[in-house]
Amino acid sequence: MEFRSLSVILLLTTIICCGQSEDLPRATLTAEPASAVFSGESVTLKCEIEHINISWTYQWNKQDKWHGWTAVSQSEYYSENMSALTITEDAVLDGDQYRCRGEQSDRPTSSQYSNTVLLTVKALPRATLTVEPERPLSTGESVTLKCEINTHAGWTYQWHKQNKQSGWTAVPQSANCTVNRDTLTIREDAVINGDQYQCRGERRYRPTSSQYSESVTLTVKVFLRVSPSRTQHFITDSLSLSCEGQSDSAGWRVRRYTHSEKVSDCSSGWGSVTGSTCNINSLSTSHTGVYWCESESGESSNAVNITVHSVSNSGASFSVFSLLSSLMAVSPYLLVSIVLMVKCYRARAKSDQLNLMS
Numbered sequence: 001m002e003f004r005s006l007s008v009i010l011l012l013t014t015i016i017c018c019g020q021s022e023d024l025p026r027a028t029l030t031a032e033p034a035s036a037v038f039s040g041e042s043v044t045l046k047c048e049i050e051h052i053n054i055s056w057t058y059q060w061n062k063q064d065k066w067h068g069w070t071a072v073s074q075s076e077y078y079s080e081n082m083s084a085l086t087i088t089e090d091a092v093l094d095g096d097q098y099r100c101r102g103e104q105s106d107r108p109t110s111s112q113y114s115n116t117v118l119l120t121v122k123a124l125p126r127a128t129l130t131v132e133p134e135r136p137l138s139t140g141e142s143v144t145l146k147c148e149i150n151t152h153a154g155w156t157y158q159w160h161k162q163n164k165q166s167g168w169t170a171v172p173q174s175a176n177c178t179v180n181r182d183t184l185t186i187r188e189d190a191v192i193n194g195d196q197y198q199c200r201g202e203r204r205y206r207p208t209s210s211q212y213s214e215s216v217t218l219t220v221k222v223f224l225r226v227s228p229s230r231t232q233h234f235i236t237d238s239l240s241l242s243c244e245g246q247s248d249s250a251g252w253r254v255r256r257y258t259h260s261e262k263v264s265d266c267s268s269g270w271g272s273v274t275g276s277t278c279n280i281n282s283l284s285t286s287h288t289g290v291y292w293c294e295s296e297s298g299e300s301s302n303a304v305n306i307t308v309h310s311v312s313n314s315g316a317s318f319s320v321f322s323l324l325s326s327l328m329a330v331s332p333y334l335l336v337s338i339v340l341m342v343k344c345y346r347a348r349a350k351s352d353q354l355n356l357m358s
Contacts, residue, residue, distance in 0.1 A: 025049050027058075027101050027114035036120040038207040043092050043119065045085045047100035049111050056102035056111070060085050063097045072098075094121035125151045127200050129213035136219040139245045143191055143218060145184045147199035149210050155201035159184050162196045162215070171197070186218075193220035193246040220246050222301045224254070224293050233308050237283045241266070243276040243293035243301065251296045254278035258289035283308045 032044045047058045060072040060080075074080050077091035085100075096119045102111040132144045147157045159171040159179065173179045176190035184197070195218050201210040227240040243252035253276070254266040264270070266278035270287065280287060287308045293301035 024108050024110070024112045025102070026112040029098065029100050029114035029117050031098075031117045031119075033206065036122045037092055038122055039124050040089050040209070041092065041206070042089050043087045045087070045098055045100070045117060047083050047085075047102070047114060049102045054102075054104055054106075056083070056104055058083055058085075059101050059103055061099050061113075064093065065095050069099070092119060092121060094119060124207050124209065124211045125149050125201075126211040127157075127213035129197070129199050129216055131216050131218075136221045137191060138221055139223065140188050141191065142188050143186045145186070145197055145199070145216065147182050147184075147201070147213060149201045152203070152205075152207065154203045154205065155182075155210070156203065157182055158200050158202060160198050160200075160212075163192065164194055168198070191218060191220060193218060222246055222252055222293050222295070222299070224291060224301050224304055226291075226304055226306070231305055231307060233283055233287075233306065235282075235284055235308060235310050237308075239280040239283055239287075239306075241271070241278040241280075241291055245301075250276065252276045252293050252301075254291060255294050256289045256291045258286065260286060285310055 026049070028048045030046050030048070032046070033041070037043055045060070047060075049056055058080075060078075061069045062072045063069045072078055072085065077088050079086040079088070085098075098117045098119070099113050099115070101113045103109065126149075128148045128150075130146045130148075132146070133141070137143065145159070147159075149155050157179075159177075160168045161171045162168045171177055171179075171184065176187045178185040178187075184199075196215045197218070198212050198215040200212045202208065222243050222245045225242045225244050227242070228237075233239060241254045243254060253273075254271070255263060256266075256270075257263050261268075261270075267273050271278040271280045276293070285308050288306065290303050290305055292303040
C-alpha cells in the first residue's frame with residue numbers, strides 16, 4: 001500500500017514538472033542569410049520569444065564538430081545587439097550549430113531553448129581566365145584576356161596585374177588597356193614579358209564577388225636581330241647581333257656554331273659584348289655559321305645562317321656581268337636598243353666596205 005502511494009506521488013510530481021516545462025515560452029531562432037552562406041560572408045542570428053511584454057535578455061550557445069554546447073558572448077567575432085547576434089566572416093564555419101534562449105529576473109526566469117540553426121558554408125564561384133593567343137608572343141602582338149564565371153549571372157569584372165617591380169594592382173581602362181565586359185585587350189606597347197594578370201567577378205546580389213582566377217603570365221619570345229638585315233655579307237663588313245623582344249633581355253647571350261669552333265659565345269673573342277648585343281667590327285670568312293640567342297636557363301631564339309664571302313677579281317667580273325644581265329632582264333627595251341645598234345653598225349660597216357671596193 002505504501003509502495004503504491006509512493007508511485008502515485010512520483011507520477012504526479014513528474015506530470016507537474018513536465019507541465020511547467022511545456023508552459024515556458026519557446027524561443028525561435030532565424031538566420032540571415034537563410035540559405036547557404038558563401039565564404040567571406042557574415043551571418044546574423046535573431047532570437048524571438050512570443051511574450052512580447054517581457055523584457056528578455058538572450059543567451060547564445062554554439063556547438064561545433066569538436067565541442068559540445070558552449071556559451072557565446074560579445075567578442076571580436078561576435079556582436080550582440082538586443083535579440084540579434086552577428087557572426088563575423090572569420091567565425092562563420094561550415095557545420096557549426098547555434099541556439100538561443102531568453103532570460104529575465106521575473107517569472108518565468110527563462111524560456112525554452114530555440115530550434116537549432118546549422119551553418120552551411122559554400123565556396124565562392126571561381127573565375128576562369130584565358131589568354132589569346134595561347135602561344136608565346138612575338139614582338140608587336142597584342143593580347144586579349146577573357147574572364148568567365150559559369151554560375152550565377154550579372155557579373156562585372158575586375159582586372160589585376162603584377163610585374164617584377166610591384167605587387168598586384170588594379171588595371172583600369174586606359175590607352176594601353178581596353179576593357180569590354182568580360183575581356184581585357186592589352187596593346188602591343190604594354191605587353192611585357194613576365195607580367196602576370198588575374199581577374200574576379202563582382203555583382204549586386206549574393207554572392208557579391210567570386211574568387212580570383214588563376215594568374216596567367218605573359219611570355220614574349222626573344223629573337224635575334226641582325227644589322228645589316230641580310231644573311232650574305234663580305235669580309236671587312238661590320239655586323240651587329242642583338243637579342244630583342246623583351247623589356248629586359250639581360251641574361252641572354254649571342255652564340256654561334258661554326259665548323260672550326262663548333263659552339264661558342266660572342267664573349268669568347270670573335271665579337272665584343274654590350275649588354276645583350278654582339279658587335280663584330282671586321283668580318284672574315286671564319287665568321288660563317290649559325291647564330292642565335294640563348295638565355296641562362298637554356299631557352300633559345302630563332303637561328304640565323306650568316307655567310308661571309310671574300311671579294312676577288314673573278315668575283316667582281318661576275319658581279320658586273322650579273323648586274324648587266326639583271327639590267328637587261330628588267331629593261332627589255334634596253335636589250336632591243338643594243339641589238340638594233342649592233343645591226344646598224346654592221347650594215348654601215350658593210351656599206352663602207354662596198355664603197356671602197358668600187
